[in-house]
Amino acid sequence: MQSSELETNKIRNDFPILTRKINGKPFVYLDNASTTQKPLSVINKIVNYYSFYNSNIHRAVYDIAEEATHAYELTRQKVCKFINANSPQEIIFTRNATEAINLVSYSWGRKNIQKGDLIILSEQEHHSNIVPWQILAKEKNAKIKYLKIDKTGNLNLNELEAYLNSNNNNIKLISLCHMSNALGNIIPIDKIINMAHAYGIPVFVDGAQSVPHLTTDVNSLDCEFLAFSAHKMLGPTGVGILYGKKNILEEMDPFICGGDMIKEVHKEKTLFNDLPYKFEAGTPNIADVIGFSSALDYLNEIGMDNIRNHEIELTKYALEKMSELKQIKVYGDVNLQNRGGIISFNLGDIHPHDLATILNEDCIAIRSGHHCAQVLMEKLEVSATSRVSFYIYNTKEEINIFINALGKAIKLFQL
Amino acid sequence: MSDDIYREIILDHYRNPRNKGKIDNADVVIHDSNPLCGDQIDIYLKVVEGQIKDIKFDGKGCAISQASASMLTEMVMDKPLTTAKDISKDEVLENIGLTNLGPARIKCALLSLKVLKMGMVKYYSDKEPTTAEKMEKDSNLF
Numbered sequence: 001m002q003s004s005e006l007e008t009n010k011i012r013n014d015f016p017i018l019t020r021k022i023n024g025k026p027f028v029y030l031d032n033a034s035t036t037q038k039p040l041s042v043i044n045k046i047v048n049y050y051s052f053y054n055s056n057i058h059r060a061v062y063d064i065a066e067e068a069t070h071a072y073e074l075t076r077q078k079v080c081k082f083i084n085a086n087s088p089q090e091i092i093f094t095r096n097a098t099e100a101i102n103l104v105s106y107s108w109g110r111k112n113i114q115k116g117d118l119i120i121l122s123e124q125e126h127h128s129n130i131v132p133w134q135i136l137a138k139e140k141n142a143k144i145k146y147l148k149i150d151k152t153g154n155l156n157l158n159e160l161e162a163y164l165n166s167n168n169n170n171i172k173l174i175s176l177c178h179m180s181n182a183l184g185n186i187i188p189i190d191k192i193i194n195m196a197h198a199y200g201i202p203v204f205v206d207g208a209q210s211v212p213h214l215t216t217d218v219n220s221l222d223c224e225f226l227a228f229s230a231h232k233m234l235g236p237t238g239v240g241i242l243y244g245k246k247n248i249l250e251e252m253d254p255f256i257c258g259g260d261m262i263k264e265v266h267k268e269k270t271l272f273n274d275l276p277y278k279f280e281a282g283t284p285n286i287a288d289v290i291g292f293s294s295a296l297d298y299l300n301e302i303g304m305d306n307i308r309n310h311e312i313e314l315t316k317y318a319l320e321k322m323s324e325l326k327q328i329k330v331y332g333d334v335n336l337q338n339r340g341g342i343i344s345f346n347l348g349d350i351h352p353h354d355l356a357t358i359l360n361e362d363c364i365a366i367r368s369g370h371h372c373a374q375v376l377m378e379k380l381e382v383s384a385t386s387r388v389s390f391y392i393y394n395t396k397e398e399i400n401i402f403i404n405a406l407g408k409a410i411k412l413f414q415l
Numbered sequence: 416m417s418d419d420i421y422r423e424i425i426l427d428h429y430r431n432p433r434n435k436g437k438i439d440n441a442d443v444v445i446h447d448s449n450p451l452c453g454d455q456i457d458i459y460l461k462v463v464e465g466q467i468k469d470i471k472f473d474g475k476g477c478a479i480s481q482a483s484a485s486m487l488t489e490m491v492m493d494k495p496l497t498t499a500k501d502i503s504k505d506e507v508l509e510n511i512g513l514t515n516l517g518p519a520r521i522k523c524a525l526l527s528l529k530v531l532k533m534g535m536v537k538y539y540s541d542k543e544p545t546t547a548e549k550m551e552k553d554s555n556l557f
Contacts, residue, residue, distance in 0.1 A: 351477035353454075357420060357520060370453050383453045383475055412421055 006302065006310040012393050014039040014298075025363040028398045033181050033209060033342050033389035034367055035231045039298050042234060046291040057286055058260055058277070072286055075293040076276070082296050083226065084217040085243055089275040092242040092249075093289055097208040098128040100227035100242035101175075103279060104204060105132035107252040108225075109173075115141040118170040120163060122147040122155055122187075123379045124180040127372040129206045133175065142172075149379060152333045153185040160192065164199045174203045178210035182371040182387065183332035184315075184342025186210065193223055202248070208232060212391075213311060213340050215304040218243055235295035236288035242279070249275050256281040307392055311341035314390045314399065318343055321403045327415045328406070331380060341390035344371075347406060348415035352386040355409055362405045420513060420520075421478065428482035433489055436471045445534035449526050451519065454480035456530045462538060466495050472530075477523050479513065484527035486511050491531070500535050500550060504528065 012018045015037050020027040029037060049071065053064040057072050073088070080088045094100045109132075113119065119133050123146045130144075137144050145163060147155050155176075163171065174196050178189045189210075193203045202224035207216060211226070212233035218226055225248075230239035244252075254261055254272055258281040263271040272278045299307070316336055322328050327348040333339050347355055352368030359366055367387040370377045377383060388402065409415075438459035448455040454476030461469035470492055472484045490510060491499040507528045508514050508521075516524055532550065539547035 353477040353520070353523065354421065354479070369451070374453075377453075383455075413426065 005306055006392060008310075008393060008395050011302075012395075014041070015393055016040060016043070018393060022363045026401075028362075028364040028401050030388040030390065030394065030398070030402060031365045031367045032391040032394075033184075033232070033371075033387065035237065036212070036234050036391050037393065038236065039234055039295070041294040041298060042236065042291045045294040046236060046287050049287050049290050054287075056283055068286060068290070071290045071293070072284070075289050075296070078293050078296045079241055082216070082300070083211065083243060084219045086219065087246060090243055090246050090249065092244070092276045092279045093284055094227075094240035094242055094279075095238055095285070096231075096240035097206065097227040097229040098240070100225075100240045101128055101204070101206065102132045103242055103255040104225055104227075104244070104252075105136045107255045107279075108248070109133070109136040110140075111251075111253065113137070113140045113142050113172050116170060117142040117172040118163075119144050120147060120160070120171060120174040120176075121145070122176055123149045124153060124183060124185065124373060124376045125175075125177055126181050126206065126208070127374070128208075129175055129177060129204075130375065143170075146375065147176075149185075149376075153180060153183040153331065154333060154338070155187055155192075157188070157191065157195070160195060164195060164201070171199070171201050174201060175206065176203070177206040177208070179207075179213065179340045179342075180332075180373070180376070181209050181342070182373040182376050182385065183344055184209075184339040184389070185333050186214070186338055186340060189223070190221055193221055197222065209340060209342070212299075213304075214308055224248055230288070230292040230295065233295060234298055235292035236285075238285045239288045239292050246275065249279070254278055254281070258282045260284075302392060310392060311390050312336050314394055314396065315339065315341050315343065317396050318388065318390075318399045318402075321399060322406075325403075325406060325410065327410055331385060341394075342387060343389070344385040344387045346382060346385055347409060348413065350409060350413050350415070352384040354413075355386050355406075358409045358412060359402070359405045362401065362408070364402055364405055366402075419515070422512065424512065425478055425482045428485040429478040432472075432481060432485040434471050434485065434492065435473065437473055438469055438471050441469075441471075443534045443538045445530055445537055447526065447530045447533060449476070449480065449522050451522060454523055454526050456480065456484050456527050458484075458527070458530045458534050460534055460538065462496060465497070467491050467493065467499060472527060474527075476526075479516075479520060480523040480526050483507065483511050483513075483524045484530075487527045487531060496535065496538070499531070502528065502531075 017037050053067040055065040055068045057069040076088045076091045079091045179186050196203045204225040205223045207226050207228040211228035224245050226243040228241050231237040261273050261278050261281040263273050329346045331344040356368035369384050438461050441459040442462045443460040446457045456474040459471045470488045536547045536550050
């Protein structure tokens with residue numbers, strides 16, 4: 001029983017962890033919004049680097065250092081192509097999407113945000129797209145406005161238009177997640193960027209959830225910044241990506257300082273390196289950046305459109321099955337075109353942590369909690385939700401196992 | 416194992432918590448939360464002559480955290496402070512019958528004990544600062 005066009009059986013064979021059985025039960029991994037599993041090609045790429053050409057990059061002249069430098073820079077080129085940026089110079093490797101946001105709030109924010117300025121976020125942002133701006137705003141005496149979401153988690157673009165209209169002089173940045181990590185809702189980011197640009201306001205796109213699941217084209221989006229994480233798209237942990245328009249990155253001061261980000265250092269002054277190295281101080285996460293290139297190859301091979309279709313199909317199936325349980329409340333938009341493969345829900349009054357523990361008995365990994373989105377949880381008037389999230393290797397059979405386990409929980413808690 | 420965790424007694428205390436609510440003229444009110452999962456517990460203490468004359472808890476969260484708080488209030492009600500102050504983590508876990516919890520869920524089970532001990536430190540810090548200091552030092556709950 002194939003769940004879509006994707007050959008999930010074949011795909012699953014590439015992921016060693018999916019062959020695991022725990023307590024005799026197959027491992028059902030439904031926490032992909034948190035991090036995804038890694039195919040053998042990514043694991044092997046990292047092993048291969050450490051086994052055969054481990055060396056530091058950008059400096060030494062011997063062969064293996066050149067191999068390592070080449071492999072590291074090849075990933076940058078692949079990322080550039082993957083999101084359709086103009087130049088690899090616009091691709092900066094960080095530790096994760098969080099660090100990418102912090103880089104901009106520090107380097108761009110401290111230069112461009114002044115007293116009384118306004119930063120626009122939304123109520124469904126991840127903490128990583130709230131806290132750095134809060135700290136910046138506090139330091140600069142600037143303000144933050146949160147665009148409200150409605151019951152289905154959608155933004156009201158009229159509210160944004162009203163802000164743009166009335167506070168035109170004060171709004172300095174709009175920073176929004178393209179896809180909510182808690183609800184899965186996809187916002188009309190292209191429209192929002194057009195609206196912002198009509199007033200000359202730059203837009204930061206938190207793509208941590210969207211880039212792994214949707215085709216991303218920064219050229220046509222025309223956003224000023226985009227952040228995402230490799231580990232949410234089959235890649236290793238410890239690699240994040242900041243995309244920024246070249247002219248803006250060039251104007252920004254460095255974030256972390258030290259080796260590799262300099263051209264010349266003298267007692268009294270330092271000349272910073274060119275892009276992107278200006279923002280990559282110290283020895284980077286060479287092995288995992290190199291490993292990430294295999295993840296990009298894997299995704300390209302399948303095709304982002306196929307991935308999106310597969311996830312729509314799984315989400316549709318799961319939503320149908322879940323709606324048959326009268327004790328369930330599902331959050332977010334019901335229109336499949338407006339959401340990714342993330343479903344947040346609550347089952348009666350069972351606390352999400354209790355539900356996750358019960359599902360764990362059947363070897364099903366789901367997420368429970370506030371999903372680092374407490375502002376959103378307050379808005380939904382819940383302290384937490386349970387969340388399932390899908391990726392290329394998930395199947396309808398796994399959703400059936402999940403639905404059966406929900407039935408067990410209903411029985412146990414006598415809902 | 417979930418059958419072991421979600422035994423009748425846990426579900427009973429979760430559904431029908433004992434000593435839940437507030438004490439208006441409490442001697443100590445203390446609050447803490449578990450940042451990992453958002454469980455929240457407030458504890459209210461009424462102390463008369465070194466004895467816990469009344470204890471109430473308020474809060475929200477998972478079955479384990481709330482049932483554990485409910486059972487803890489029963490453990491210390493009418494007990495001398497000196498007894499309550501020495502309750503160990505293991506005693507609480509044994510009392511609620513959850514000795515096999517993993518590192519994530521054990522925080523849910525022990526949140527109320529942490530809050531109770533914080534409350535007692537607060538209580539002693541006015542009256543017997545040295546006892547409060549010693550408690551804070553001895554306790555590995557903080």
